[in-house]
Amino acid sequence: MSEMRFRFSDEQLTFRDAARDLLAKECPPSVVRAVWDGDTAGEDAVWAALCEMGVVGLRASEKHGGLALSDLDLVLLLREAGRVALPYPVVETAAVAVPLLDEIGGSLAAEWIPRIASGETHVAVGLPGERFVPAATKADLFLLVAGDAIHAVPRGDLTIRPQVSVDRSRRLGLVDWAPSPATRVAEGATATGLTELSRLRAALGTAAFLLGLGRHLLDITVGYACERHQFGVPIGSQQAVKHKLADVAVALTFAEPVVYRAAYSLAHGPGLADEVVGEGVDVHVSMAKAMASDAAMLAAEHALQCHGAIGYSYEYDLQLWMKRVWCLAAAHGDARTHRSVVERAVLG
Amino acid sequence: MDLDFTTQENDFRAEARSWLEANVPRTPLPSGDTREGFAAHLEWERLLFDARWAVVSWPVEYGGREATLMEWLVFEEEYYRAGAPNRVTQNGIFLLAPTIFEYGTQDQRDRLLPRMAAAEDLWCQGWSEPDVGSDLAGIKARATKVDGGWLLDGQKTWTTRGAFSTHLFGLFRSDPEAERHRGLTYFLVPLDAEGVTVTGVGRLDGDEGFAEVFFDSAFVSDESVLGGVGEGWKVAMSTTGSERGLTLRSPGRFMATATRLAELFRSRAGSADDVLRETGVKGWMDAQAYRLFTYQTVSDMVETGRPMGVESSLNKIFWSEMDVRLHETALALLGVDGELDEGSADAVDSGAWMKGWQFALAGPIYAGTNEIQRNVVAERVLGLPRK
Structure with missing residues (x-):
């Protein structure tokens, strides 16, 4: 007797575990910190390993050398990337650019997807509402939106004005460019639809990444609270500390299934036939980004407070995760923006 | 992952919905926590039992229909969607019964469960x-x-x-x-x-x-x-697991509250500023999150055969505080109308929000206070030291 089943498959969980092991080995905090200092050798190595594993081309169709898997197959991997604070914008690449190129198709997809999925070249995405493009300085191809058209712009046809994010690994750039018929790869309703889909994928992927960042912040804070003694006892034995961390656990635990359901909706359409309101995929994604952003922000706030002064120091790794949370909670729509999407659907 | 309900689950939902639509009392019963109201609730419980909707997941010989856990969740959604009365039998059927199924002798099951299902023993x-x-x-x-x-x-x-x-x-x-x-x-x-x-x-x-x-x-x-x-402590922990975890407060209950709150927002659109609307949508999202979490939990239970463990404390913190916030938001929306109690002529929704608010306030206290639940989460889920 089959039943409705809200559970990842054994294959999906095995893939997640493999990615977790790889990232733990290839992306220690020293790799993240090195990127802050301009040294990307470690980042290049971990990216090559992710390409090798098939993560980057996971969403591409088989004819482009991909695995032809879905947003639901990718979501746990993005959460794992968040756990290690992977410095490279994996969401924009694997969750947004690759399926977008695949859907645009033609020679653009045939030419670029295999090279992106193998790590030979890099792609950046500039969606409406996102003023700055992450890892802009690395990209050879830019997927940009102007009006109701999508453009694929080679590096040589634009200029990048670097910006300094509080999270130095972001490597943001403001892209100056002029749309032209030569760079236009989709227009009209097709382009509008793909842009909307890309926004949803970016928000969902970022939500999954935030869950990983938040979970890691909780884990290291629990570890620290067990080790650190004051007044002759571990600080984690004090209820004031326990209750803060319990609140983080609650927030992350209940945000997780919301993110997974949004991934399912993107991949398969809205399930759980719900007649309460006319829910669409956009409402599911907005719930996911809002709850994941809030949960990760709470994790960052309490992680810093429970660490005390050591957490406030630049040399301590906590800041690498915390600052990423600040940035990604705002990227691709912050919690308030996404709640307003849900609000229009629910409260009228 | 397959989030579409099966044909069997949809048929089950349709059958429950149609029976409830035909049988749920048109006017709300008086509170089941008064003598007069309790008697009215008992009549309702016996009607449920006669139609075999009282304990849907139980074996047929005890008055159930051997519904799956998923179907039980579906039934609960329909039950509260229909505005059916609160279950005055809940401490028996939702708390004690799972413990009897786990620890009771055959004689105790045969003797106690049918009478409990029929609302003869309360x-x-x-x-x-x-x-x-x-x-x-x-x-x-x-x-x-x-x-x-x-x-x-x-x-x-x-x-x-x-x-x-x-x-x-x-x-x-x-x-x-x-x-x-x-x-x-x-x-x-x-x-x-x-x-x-x-x-x-x-x-x-x-x-x-x-x-x-x-x-x-x-x-x-x-x-x-x-x-x-x-063995009392071990056996009691099974009961408190049910109380904090899956059975006492199914998602259908809070989804119904959140839906009523959304309707209240629509009917009093002029009373809500942006801040209140955002609070309202947070509550609605929490009810959805609780539903999704529960489906995830039940899917894991079905797959692994393991009951919910200490995670039930995460659950209890979440639903009890969500219930408080949902009612708090409704009262803020009602403004000066909010204080009108049940029995007051002009009370909105017969004073249900003030009544529900007072009930919700008990949530963070009963079944182990939320301060204790946070200790349980910290120590037994996260692994922080007891001392």
Whole structure:
């Protein structure tokens, strides 16, 4: 007797575990910190390993050398990337650019997807509402939106004005460019639809990444609270500390299934036939980004407070995760923006 | 992952919905925590039982229809969507029954479960005592072994609907030498036994929803022990797992509250500023998150066969505080209308929001206060040190 089943498959969980092991080995905090200092050798190595594993081309169709898997197959991997604070914008690449190129198709997809999925070249995405493009300085191809058209712009046809994010690994750039018929790869309703889909994928992927960042912040804070003694006892034995961390656990635990359901909706359409309101995929994604952003922000706030002064120091790794949370909670729509999407659907 | 309900689940939903639409009382019953209301609720419970909707997940021979856990969740969604009365049998069917299924003898199951399902025996819970609340292991009420059974002495308090119930399940210290979690035994006690006195006590909302239960050498038979002499703590943890976890507060209940809140927002659009609307949508999202979390939990249980463990404490914190916020938001939206109580001529929704608010305020207190639940999460889910 089959039943409705809200559970990842054994294959999906095995893939997640493999990615977790790889990232733990290839992306220690020293790799993240090195990127802050301009040294990307470690980042290049971990990216090559992710390409090798098939993560980057996971969403591409088989004819482009991909695995032809879905947003639901990718979501746990993005959460794992968040756990290690992977410095490279994996969401924009694997969750947004690759399926977008695949859907645009033609020679653009045939030419670029295999090279992106193998790590030979890099792609950046500039969606409406996102003023700055992450890892802009690395990209050879830019997927940009102007009006109701999508453009694929080679590096040589634009200029990048670097910006300094509080999270130095972001490597943001403001892209100056002029749309032209030569760079236009989709227009009209097709382009509008793909842009909307890309926004949803970016928000969902970022939500999954935030869950990983938040979970890691909780884990290291629990570890620290067990080790650190004051007044002759571990600080984690004090209820004031326990209750803060319990609140983080609650927030992350209940945000997780919301993110997974949004991934399912993107991949398969809205399930759980719900007649309460006319829910669409956009409402599911907005719930996911809002709850994941809030949960990760709470994790960052309490992680810093429970660490005390050591957490406030630049040399301590906590800041690498915390600052990423600040940035990604705002990227691709912050919690308030996404709640307003849900609000229009629910409260009228 | 497959989030589409199966044909069987959809058929089950349709059958439940159509029966509920035809049978749920048109006007809300008076509170089930008053004598008059309780009687009205019993009639409803017996109607449910006769149609085999009282305990859908139970075996057929005990009055159920052997529904899957998923179908039970679906039934609960339909039940609260239809605005059906709160279950005055809940402490029996949702808390004690899972414990009897786990620890009861065949004789206890056959004897107790059908009468519980039919709302003939009405069960209340005897945990707290005047000096024993969150620190449940401090129980003082005692059981003394005599020929053929036990004599119970002591006092239980805050016993929900105790004044209207026929039976009590509770913890008593059966080994006077043992301390704390040891030497406790879980007893099933008929409240008409000689030496048992029940006194109703008013709750915050004025209803006689509480009781004090006094035991003065009350005799109970050996068959009244559930799960073995001295095993009381382990058996009770099964019950509290149900109370915090899956069965007591199914998502359907909060989804219905959130839906009513959304309707209230639509009907009073002019009263809500942006801040209140954002608070309202947060509550609605939390109800959805709770539903999704529960489907995820049940899917894991079906797959692995493992019941919910200490994670039930995460659950209890979430639903109890969500319920408070949902009602708080509704009262803020109602403004000066909010204080009108049930029975007031012009009360919106018959005063249901003020009534529900007072009930919701109990959530972070009963079933182990949320402060204790946060300790449980910190120590047993996260692994922080006890001392």
